[in-house]
Amino acid sequence: MTRRVTVALATGGVDRSYDVVVGHGVRSSVGEVVAGIGAVRRVAIVTQEGIPFSSAAALGLDAVQVSRHVIGDGEDHKTFDTVARLCREFVAAGLTRGDAVVAVGGGMVTDVAGFAAASYHRGIAVVHVPTTLLGMVDAAIGGKTGANLPEGKNLVGAFWQPAGVVCDLDALATLSERELRCGRGEMAKYHFLTGDDLQSMDLADRVARCVEIKAEVVASDERESGRRALLNYGHTLAHALEIASDHSIAHGEAHGEAVAIGLVFAARLAERLGRIDAERVQAHVQVVDGEYALSSAIPHVAGADELVALMARDKKAVDGLTFVLDGPQGVEVVVGVDGTVVRDLLAELLPA
Numbered sequence: 001m002t003r004r005v006t007v008a009l010a011t012g013g014v015d016r017s018y019d020v021v022v023g024h025g026v027r028s029s030v031g032e033v034v035a036g037i038g039a040v041r042r043v044a045i046v047t048q049e050g051i052p053f054s055s056a057a058a059l060g061l062d063a064v065q066v067s068r069h070v071i072g073d074g075e076d077h078k079t080f081d082t083v084a085r086l087c088r089e090f091v092a093a094g095l096t097r098g099d100a101v102v103a104v105g106g107g108m109v110t111d112v113a114g115f116a117a118a119s120y121h122r123g124i125a126v127v128h129v130p131t132t133l134l135g136m137v138d139a140a141i142g143g144k145t146g147a148n149l150p151e152g153k154n155l156v157g158a159f160w161q162p163a164g165v166v167c168d169l170d171a172l173a174t175l176s177e178r179e180l181r182c183g184r185g186e187m188a189k190y191h192f193l194t195g196d197d198l199q200s201m202d203l204a205d206r207v208a209r210c211v212e213i214k215a216e217v218v219a220s221d222e223r224e225s226g227r228r229a230l231l232n233y234g235h236t237l238a239h240a241l242e243i244a245s246d247h248s249i250a251h252g253e254a255h256g257e258a259v260a261i262g263l264v265f266a267a268r269l270a271e272r273l274g275r276i277d278a279e280r281v282q283a284h285v286q287v288v289d290g291e292y293a294l295s296s297a298i299p300h301v302a303g304a305d306e307l308v309a310l311m312a313r314d315k316k317a318v319d320g321l322t323f324v325l326d327g328p329q330g331v332e333v334v335v336g337v338d339g340t341v342v343r344d345l346l347a348e349l350l351p352a
C-alpha cells in the first residue's frame with residue numbers, strides 16, 4: 001500500500017505544500033509528480049554511480065526530455081564545484097526556468113542537487129527521490145539544501161522546498177548495513193518526539209510517520225528559529241563525537257550511529273537532572289540497542305573534558321550547555337545545563 005504525507009507549507013501567503021509518497025515500487029510515480037509541476041519539458045536527473053533505478057524509464061519520465069548527471073560519491077564531492085558543474089551541465093542540456101531537477105540518491109545527492117536547483121535561474125523545481133533510509137526520514141524532507149566548504153560541513157546552502165518527494169522502499173535492498181544503521185540511528189529519535197508507538201508499525205508506516213513528524217515540525221518552523229531544533233535530539237553529543245573522532249579513524253563515528261549514542265546519553269542526562277525516570281531511560285536503550293541493534297556505548301574518542309568543550313563550542317554557550325532533553329512536557333530545548341553535571345556523567349559512562 002502506498003502512503004502519502006502532505007507537507008503543508010503556507011508561510012508568506014504562498015501555498016508551497018507538496019506530497020511525500022512512501023511505498024514499495026512507487027518510483028514510477030516521479031513522472032506524475034513532474035507532470036503536476038506544470039509545463040516541464042526537460043528533466044535533469046542527478047544521481048551517483050551504483051544508485052538503483054535512476055533511469056528515465058524506471059522513474060516514469062517518458063513524456064519529457066531527460067538528461068542524466070552523475071556526481072561523485074562522498075562528502076568530498078559535496079562542494080561548490082559540483083554545484084557549478086551541475087549548473088553548467090543544465091545549460092548544456094537546455095534546461096530553462098520552467099524545467100525540473102530530479103535528485104535520485106542519498107542525502108548527499110539531494111542536498112547538492114537541491115542547492116543546484118535552488119540556484120539555477122534563481123530557482124527551478126526539484127523532486128527528491130531519496131534512496132537511503134537517512135535520506136527518506138531526514139535529508140530529503142524539510143527543504144534544506146547545501147554544500148561543504150573546506151572550513152566546515154554544510155556552511156553554504158539554501159532553503160528550497162521540493163515539488164514532491166518519492167520514497168521507494170525497494171531502494172533499501174541494495175543499501176549497505178552501515179548505511180542502514182545510520183538511517184536507523186536517525187529514525188530512533190522520532191520514537192521520542194511524539195507519543196507514537198513506532199515500534200508496532202511496519203517499515204512503510206514507520207518511514208511515513210517519521211516523514212510526517214519531520215514535516216509537521218518543519219511546517220511549524222520552516223526557517224529553524226525554534227521548534228525545528230527538536231529534530232536535533234541526540235545531536236549535541238553526536239556532533240562532539242564526530243568532531244573528536246576525526247582524529248582517530250579507527251573510531252570514526254558515522255552520523256546516525258553517533259546520534260544513537262547521543263540519544264541515550266541525552267536520556268541519561270535528563271534522568272540525572274530529574275526530568276525523566278529510569279524507566280524512560282530504559283525505553284531509549286530498548287529502541288537504540290534493542291529495536292535498532294545499534295550501540296549506545298560511548299566510544300573513547302576523547303575525554304569527558306574535551307567532549308564538554310566541543311559541545312560548548314558547538315553552541316557558543318557561556319552559561320552552561322544547550323541540550324534537547326526529554327522531560328515531563330516531552331522533548332524540548334533546555335538551555336543553561338550545568339557543564340559539570342554533563343562532564344561527571346560522561347566520565348562515569350566513558351570506558352576506563
Ligand SMILES: NC(=O)c1ccc[n+]([C@@H]2O[C@H](COP(=O)([O-])OP(=O)(O)OC[C@H]3O[C@@H](n4cnc5c(N)ncnc54)[C@H](O)[C@@H]3O)[C@@H](O)[C@H]2O)c1
Pocket residue numbers: 048049050051052073074075078105106107108109111131132133134135138139140141142143144145154171172173174175176179182
Ligand atoms: N538537508 C537535510 O536536512 C539533511 C539532513 C540530514 C543529513 N543531510 C546530509 O545528508 C548526507 C548524508 O546522507 P546519506 O546518509 O544518505 O549518505 P550519502 O548520500 O552519502 O549515501 C551513502 C552511500 O550510499 C550510496 N547509496 C545511496 N543509495 C543507495 C542505494 N539505494 N543502494 C546502494 N547504495 C546507495 C551512496 O552512493 C553513498 O555511497 C550528508 O551530506 C548530510 O549533511 C542533510
Ligand SMILES: [Zn+2]
Pocket residue numbers: 186235255259
Ligand atoms: Zn542528524
